Every structure is written in C-alpha cells, then in structure tokens.
Amino acid sequence: MSTLYGLDKEIQEKLDSKYSVAREQEAREWIESTIGEPLPSDDFHESLKDGVVLCKVIGKLVPGQGKYKESRMPFIQMENIAKFLAGAEALGVPKHNLFQTVDLYEKKNMLQVVDAIFAISRYGYKAGTCNTFLGPKLAEKNEQNFSREQLNASNAVFNTYQYGYNKGANQSGMSFGARREIAGRDPYAQYK
Template identity: 40%
Template sequence: MSNNRATKSGFAAEAQKKILSKYSPELASETLEWIAQLTGESINTSGDTANFWETLKDGILLCNLVNQIQAGSVKKVQQSKMAFKCMENINSFLAAAKNLGVTSDELFQTVDLWEQQNLHSVVICLQALGRKAPNYGKPGLGPKEAEKNTRQFTEEQLNAGKNTIGLQMGSNKGATQSGINFGNTRHM
C-alpha cells in the first residue's frame, strides 16, 4: 500500500500536489451521502480524504452501489480485506460502471483508490455514475444529463443556407480604396 512507498520528490511531488489540490471535500461528502441514500448503509459522509478512502477502499460499498442501481451488475462481491480481493471488487465496480454508461474518460484506475493516488478521479467517476442512475429508475446525483434532440430539415431549408454569405467570409460594405498609397511617393 501507499505506506510502504518512498515519499515523492521533484517533478513527481509537484504532479502529486497538483492532483491532490483538485480534490473537493464538498463533492466527496455529497457523493458519500448519495451512496448512503442509495445503498441504505449508515456510513460517515464526511468528505475529508481519509474518511473517503477508508469508506471506499475495499470496494464492497462500490459493488453494493452498482448492484442497487442495476441488480446483478457485480455477480460476486469479495468480503475479504486482502489486498487483491479488494482490488478485484474495485475492478468489478469499474466494469459495471462502464456497462451502466460511464465513459472511459470518467473512470478511474484501481490504484487511484487503493493507493490514494487520485481520489479526485474516484469522485468524478461516482458523480458520472450518479448522472446515469436516473436512467435505471434510481435517484440521481448532480445535474441532469442532456437528452438527444434531433432535428429534420427539408431539402429546401438546406439549400437556402447555401445562398447566405457567412460573416467569416468577410464583408466589403463601407470599404473603399481611399488611403491606399502603395507605390506612391510620400509627399512632404
């Protein structure tokens, strides 16, 4: 785990400091409250990094969460506290989240949570999952996702757009050639 690693220095320390600065305790707290509401578990919803990590690190709560959103998303939840079993739970959660519609850009890596490397990305993933939850009849988290709004145009409407000169093409209204003196001598 992260306790056995040497402290970072140089560029690695600067990069880690920048990653850690993105973490928002308010968003983490809001996310934990949503998880507690959906799973029915009584958990500490404090958003500080230590509590957030301690609550989610074994992956059991995450697996229960996706199983609440869609039953059977994670077939077997490992109840062991052994490192590889916990990481297996986290991987199962990530696979289920991807199947529920969370994009790969919003997913986190297992070590981001297990070794506390990037808890901000964990919050981002859970927020994205919260936006997908209403699609499965569960209470959501965060803003509602936009819905597809396709429009149909007639051929006449499409052709009318071809006759309009866009402003990017420029305009010559009000332009004259006065003041152009290329090739002329300068009169003193």
C-alpha cells in the same frame, strides 16, 4: 505508501490541493442514500478501498452487476473495484469519466474517484435507476430531421460572414496592406 520525490511529489501535491471535502461529502451522502446504509468508516477512502460499497452502488444502478467478495486480501479488493468500473461502463459512463483501480486503492487520485461517483450518479439518474444525481444534469440528444426541401433551401443562402462582409461593422478607412499612423506616431518605427 512510499515517499514521493521530484515531479511525482509535485503532481500529487497539485492533485491534493484541488480536492474538495464538500464534493466528497456530497458523494458520501449520495452513496449512502443509494445503498440505504451508512458508509462503514468516517474516512471516505477507507470506506471505498475494498470495493464492497462501490459494488453495492453499482448493483443498485445496474442489476446483476453488483457481485463482490468481502476479503482483506488486496487482489480481491482490487477485483471488486474493477467489477464496479465494469458495471459503470455497462451503465454507459465513458471511460474518461472513471478512475483507475490504483487511484482508489493506493489513494493516488481521490479527486478522480469523487468525479467518477458524480458521473455515475448522472448516468444512473438518466437510466432511471436512481432518484438523484450530483453535478450538472446530462444533456439530452437533440436530433434535427430536415426535409430535402429545407436542406436544398439552405444551400441557396449566401454566407457573407465567411467573406468578411458584415453590415454592422464600420470598415471605412481600412485597406489591405496599408500602414496606419496612430496619433502621428509610426508604430513600426522601432523596426526600421
């Protein structure tokens, strides 16, 4: 990995400072419980870098999506990561919750990798393909169906808040465009 300078270095330092080892450990445990085997290395990045473990995860969550090749060749490892990301999208994970292949392969943004694993766990749980999830549960869609009568009744309601009328507010003594004297001092004196 090349040495970073200037703005690139500052950005990388900022990303590294936000990284949480506790969240990494949660992600590690979730992956191990999902695939039913321990990660091959104590180094989280090294365990995921070839994409094999990630493909095993996506294979459990989205049947038929977990095909991978074991190889030491970089382009095959990156291809495995790309297959994982495609499987995550097939699961319903939005693209903005995922990472780019270089984020993991070149260890550029491990924070985003861990965040993506959290998101994938939630979508897998929602789909019913895994028993646990990480982070907050996904919100359920709450559709409201109103009858034509209810919609028409809502049109008859006069919204006083948008016009500045509020029964609870005390607006006495206020007038549009008036200057206020505060304790005998003119707040606008400095501008004269």
